[in-house]
Amino acid sequence: xxxxAAVSFxxxxxxxxxxxxxxxxxxxxxxxxxxxxxxLGSSGIGKSTLLCAIAGxxxxxxxxxxxxxxxxxxxxxVTEGDLLVEGLHPQEARGxxxxxxxxxxxxMVLQRVGDNVAFGLENLGIERGEIWRRVRESLKRVGxxxxxxxxxxxxxxxxxxxxxxxxxxxxxxxxxxxxxxxxANLDPKGAKEVSRACHExxxxxxxxxVLVEHRADDWLDILDxxxxxxxxxxxxxxxxxxxxxDEIFSDPSIDFDSLGIWIPSKFxxxxxxxxxxxxxxRIKAASDLNPAALKEGESQNLVDKGSGKNLVAPxxxxxxxxxxxxxxxxxxxxxLSIGYGERSIADGICCAFESGKITxxxxxxxxxxxxxxxxxxxxxxxxxxxxxxxxxLASGLKGGPFSWSSRQLCKRIxxxxxxxxxxxxxxxxxxxxxxxxxxxxxxKEEARYLASSLxxxxxxxxxxxxxxxxxxxxxxxxxTVASSLAASPEVLILDEPTFGxxxxxxxxxxxxxxxxxxxxxxxxxxxxxxxxxEFLADKVVTIGTSGDCDIKVxxxxxxxxxxxxxxxxPILSKVNPAIRFLCAFLLSIPLFLSLDPLSAGVALIxxxxxxxxxxxxxxxxxxxxxPILAMAPWTFLAVVIYGKRGSITYFEWGMIxxxxxxxxxxxxxxxxxxxxxxxxxLLVLGIDSTDLADAASQILHLPERFVYxxxxxxxxxxxxxxxxxxxxxxxxxxxxxxxxxxVRFFTQSFSLLILSIRxxxxxxxxxxxxxxxxxxxxxxxxxxxxxxxxxIALVICxxxxxxxxxxxxxxxxxxxGGK
Amino acid sequence: xxxxxxxxxPLCAVIVRKxxxxxxxxxxxxxxxxxxxxxxxxxxxxxxxxFEGLGAExxxxxxxxxxxxxxxxxxxxxxxxxxxxxxxxxxxxQAISLSGAYGLSYLLFTLLSAFVTGLGSWYLxxxxxxxxxxDRFASGRAGRSV
Numbered sequence: 003x004x005x006x007a008a009v010s011f012x013x014x015x016x017x018x019x020x021x022x023x024x025x026x027x028x029x030x031x032x033x034x035x036x037x038x039x040x041x042l043g044s045s046g047i048g049k050s051t052l053l054c055a056i057a058g059x060x061x062x063x064x065x066x067x068x069x070x071x072x073x074x075x076x077x078x079x080v081t082e083g084d085l086l087v088e089g090l091h092p093q094e095a096r097g098x099x100x101x102x103x104x105x106x107x108x109x110m111v112l113q114r115v116g117d118n119v120a121f122g123l124e125n126l127g128i129e130r131g132e133i134w135r136r137v138r139e140s141l142k143r144v145g146x147x148x149x150x151x152x153x154x155x156x157x158x159x160x161x162x163x164x165x166x167x168x169x170x171x172x173x174x175x176x177x178x179x180x181x182x183x184x185x186a187n188l189d190p191k192g193a194k195e196v197s198r199a200c201h202e203x204x205x206x207x208x209x210x211x212v213l214v215e216h217r218a219d220d221w222l223d224i225l226d227x228x229x230x231x232x233x234x235x236x237x238x239x240x241x242x243x244x245x246x247x248d249e250i251f252s253d254p255s256i257d258f259d260s261l262g263i264w265i266p267s268k269f270x271x272x273x274x275x276x277x278x279x280x281x282x283x284r285i286k287a288a289s290d291l292n293p294a295a296l297k298e299g300e301s302q303n304l305v306d307k308g309s310g311k312n313l314v315a316p317x318x319x320x321x322x323x324x325x326x327x328x329x330x331x332x333x334x335x336x337x338l339s340i341g342y343g344e345r346s347i348a349d350g351i352c353c354a355f356e357s358g359k360i361t362x363x364x365x366x367x368x369x370x371x372x373x374x375x376x377x378x379x380x381x382x383x384x385x386x387x388x389x390x391x392x393x394x395l396a397s398g399l400k401g402g403p404f405s406w407s408s409r410q411l412c413k414r415i416x417x418x419x420x421x422x423x424x425x426x427x428x429x430x431x432x433x434x435x436x437x438x439x440x441x442x443x444x445x446k447e448e449a450r451y452l453a454s455s456l457x458x459x460x461x462x463x464x465x466x467x468x469x470x471x472x473x474x475x476x477x478x479x480x481x482t483v484a485s486s487l488a489a490s491p492e493v494l495i496l497d498e499p500t501f502g503x504x505x506x507x508x509x510x511x512x513x514x515x516x517x518x519x520x521x522x523x524x525x526x527x528x529x530x531x532x533x534x535x536e537f538l539a540d541k542v543v544t545i546g547t548s549g550d551c552d553i554k555v556x557x558x559x560x561x562x563x564x565x566x567x568x569x570x571x572p573i574l575s576k577v578n579p580a581i582r583f584l585c586a587f588l589l590s591i592p593l594f595l596s597l598d599p600l601s602a603g604v605a606l607i608x609x610x611x612x613x614x615x616x617x618x619x620x621x622x623x624x625x626x627x628x629p630i631l632a633m634a635p636w637t638f639l640a641v642v643i644y645g646k647r648g649s650i651t652y653f654e655w656g657m658i659x660x661x662x663x664x665x666x667x668x669x670x671x672x673x674x675x676x677x678x679x680x681x682x683x684l685l686v687l688g689i690d691s692t693d694l695a696d697a698a699s700q701i702l703h704l705p706e707r708f709v710y711x712x713x714x715x716x717x718x719x720x721x722x723x724x725x726x727x728x729x730x731x732x733x734x735x736x737x738x739x740x741x742x743x744x745v746r747f748f749t750q751s752f753s754l755l756i757l758s759i760r761x762x763x764x765x766x767x768x769x770x771x772x773x774x775x776x777x778x779x780x781x782x783x784x785x786x787x788x789x790x791x792x793x794i795a796l797v798i799c800x801x802x803x804x805x806x807x808x809x810x811x812x813x814x815x816x817x818x819g820g821k
Numbered sequence: 822x823x824x825x826x827x828x829x830x831p832l833c834a835v836i837v838r839k840x841x842x843x844x845x846x847x848x849x850x851x852x853x854x855x856x857x858x859x860x861x862x863x864x865x866x867x868x869x870x871x872f873e874g875l876g877a878e879x880x881x882x883x884x885x886x887x888x889x890x891x892x893x894x895x896x897x898x899x900x901x902x903x904x905x906x907x908x909x910x911x912x913x914x915q916a917i918s919l920s921g922a923y924g925l926s927y928l929l930f931t932l933l934s935a936f937v938t939g940l941g942s943w944y945l946x947x948x949x950x951x952x953x954x955x956d957r958f959a960s961g962r963a964g965r966s967v
Contacts, residue, residue: 018956019956019957019961019962020956020962077957077958078956078957078959078962429948429951469951469952469953470952471952471953471954472952472953583855583864583867586863586864586865587864587867587868590864590865591868594911594912594915597915597916629862630862637913637914640914640917641914641916641917644917644921644922644923645916645917646916646917646918646921657922657923657926664916667916668916670916671913671914671915671916675913678865678912679862679863679865682862682863682864682865683862683863683864683865684863685863685864686855686856686863686864687863689856691856694852694856708845712845712849712852715849716849716852716853716856719853752945752948755945755949756949756952756954759949759954759955760954763954763957819911819915
């Protein structure tokens with residue numbers, strides 16, 4: 003059974019790689035066995051750092067045990083002071099502390115649900131029978147007792163994924179359970195699921211718990227203690243308050259506003275906080291952030307020194323033309339059907355968006371809020387019906403927003419994506435904002451000038467030369483809004499603008515939205531943030547499956563998933579995946595010895611016979627190996643015209659020569675390409691990457707670190723297509739979608755690369771937090787076996803090319819390397 | 822055109838900067854291609870993948886995994902390209918003379934594109950490092966200080 007552990011920080015500090023200043027320094031904090039602690043503080047203050055430190059995943063092999071006051075780890079971070087988990091160094095105690103992080107996607111290490119929960123147990127070296135007992139038990143405890151273990155994690159909702167991650171954590175029976183904003187990325191329903199699951203688990207589990215969560219409402223009843231981190235005068239994080247939830251939240255001397263902390267609604271104080279919030283929003287909104295006004299107000303100062311011409315003249319006209327009455331309908335969905343391709347998820351949608359007003363699209367995750375917003379904003383094609391725009395907005399353009407070019411679109415409708423990183427297109431903050439001005443016809447100097455003024459208003463001018471990716475979460479969000487506004491659109495659509503933000507950032511975003519709307523822009527926010535709706539909504543449109551929603555969508559289809567076939571035939575699927583790869587090599591490599599039509603032709607015929615014996619018909623073989631069949635004639639042609647010379651020349655022209663030998667060799671090459679590639683495709687088609695990794699580590703005894711690290715990488719690759727789509731849409735909305743195909747491809751690939759490197763970094767943290775790479779011997783939850791059948795397959799695959807080569811040798815056609 | 826396939830090895834190596842990284846990445850990439858289906862030729866892509874990775878790996882090993890700059894990246898890419906060329910003439914293109922006009926021009930073009938790939942992978946690494954995505958790697962910290 004679980005034994006809770008104590009955690010103790012004394013004089014502890016940490017400095018991130020490449021930073022001059024410590025995140026945390028001189029921290030003293032004792033957490034007793036079995037205590038339930040809530041850690042609060044604004045974004046970036048170091049809460050996650052503390053959790054990672056306890057979990058022993060901060061920096062790779064830290065030089066623990068040394069008495070140096072400052073130690074640099076392999077990742078370049080510097081640690082000082084002491085941190086002990088039950089008297090042990092956290093890295094030694096790795097696996098005794100389980101960490102659950104906020105990004106559900108980054109915690110899905112393996113493809114199948116069951117394997118994911120089992121991953122930590124394998125790393126602890128638990129015996130197989132016990133592993134699966136614990137996997138079922140843990141899934142049951144988080145309310146997923148009914149789920150198939152073979153279900154793919156990519157078909158789970160965010161809430162389900164987080165519960166799978168929680169199951170994986172508690173299956174390890176940790177002494178300390180670390181929860182890092184487990185519900186931050188979820189909609190209210192998912193958040194409720196996860197917090198209920200955590201409650202169920204914590205009721206019976208004696209583990210010590212450290213929780214980080216911005217909104218504590220749902221957690222109060224299971225907490226013993228609240229620790230608030232605030233910044234001291236030196237800018238370092240330190241403990242600003244420490245006590246029971248009742249003491250802390252009813253202490254009038256604590257300035258929660260400046261600490262960036264949400265007070266749970268249970269405490270009366272929040273009413274006061276609420277009132278103050280309203281006031282702040284009203285005051286701030288009065289100040290103007292609209293770039294159209296900015297152009298008018300400050301354009302006089304910008305005169306080209308050479309010609310004395312006013313550089314901004316065209317855009318001023320442009321800005322003036324676009325003044326229109328508040329409350330006028332700008333975009334309207336008329337009997338609109340939305341969905342992907344031909345398949346609609348909702349029909350007959352009618353709703354209107356008005357200038358100067360904030361319209362909220364509310365509803366659960368995954369019902370189609372974003373699909374509707376994207377269709378309205380011209381990023382997705384309507385399935386049926388139409389998106390009608392006002393004459394002012396269209397200003398001469400015909401058709402719906404989807405038919406406009408990217409450049410025409412960005413001047414009219416801007417879309418701010420949920421993940422700001424999907425949207426970045428330039429290397430510096432300044433250039434990022436300049437894009438909008440440049441695309442709408444400003445010259446370079448003018449764009450630079452206007453962009454820096456806009457940045458000043460968004461309080462980002464300090465960073466104008468910084469790389470957008472290096473900003474904090476709230477700053478990134480502000481930057482994306484600023485860069486969208488640069489093209490002075492009349493409609494601004496924001497997808498989940500306040501997702502997982504702390505109170506200060508939240509306030510900034512809310513104020514920003516109000517002032518943008520007050521400048522005459524129609525603002526639409528896709529959100530399920532209750533406070534945001536309460537403070538900002540001029541109009542709320544609900545989307546959902548239930549009857550009382552304004553827009554009713556069809557529920558998502560229930561998926562039933564069995565096991566996917568792992569090969570083209572049932573017999574082949576019983577052969578071990580590693581053996582199937584070996585078979586492919588055995589069949590092909592010997593054939594490289596000789597280049598003659600006889601050995602290749604005989605091998606090819608024998609291979610087809612062998613495939614038939616395995617249950618793959620000739621028809622199936624052709625169907626699945628068609629790319630090889632399509633490529634082979636080209637190889638044939640290349641050898642015919644460039645191949646080695648023979649005695650009779652049929653044709654000669656420059657480098658090209660067709661001779662009797664080249665034709666003969668081409669024919670041989672053609673047959674051999676088929677003999678090598680056809681079985682190489684047919685034998686490995688359908689292999690599941692997890693099964694292959696199991697086989698590689700158990701049968702071939704390859705190092706686990708590489709095998710499972712590689713496996714996680716391959717899984718990550720499969721989720722990239724969604725990102726690719728979104729990055730493409732973001733570029734269209736930024737006005738860059740009209741570029742040449744090749745340019746678009748390369749710039750988009752770069753964004754994708756950055757995104758996947760970031761993903762894989764957090765994935766590797768998740769793997770380490772589950773005890774991967776701790777040096778302990780692993781156990782295997784799944785057995786990869788070889789049977790008699792596998793050996794027969796290997797023998798046959800070795801015999802086919804050998805037989806063909808021997809035959810060629812006796813017939814005298816054998817030719818080493820085509821000699 | 823061959824150059825595009827050579828990206829993985831030098832790029833991974835200059836980022837991770839550990840023995841085996843080039844070979845591991847190129848192999849992983851080819852296994853991924855093999856699993857992705859039939860257009861890449863199934864298991865048979867692993868053979869060129871292995872040789873390309875090996876070529877890049879040898880160069881970095883010769884420098885004892887200590888020299889990481891534009892030139893080692895280009896050299897690695899060149900040897901990787903050379904291996905790729907040699908591999909194709911030992912296998913699919915056996916029938917074409919290595920030293921003939923086609924063989925040599927094929928070599929020239931492969932090396933040229935490999936050189937461009939080497940340059941590309943280095944500048945790509947620099948661009949990635951600038952975004953801060955590599956701060957956890959020694960390579961990401963090498964060119965950056967905040």
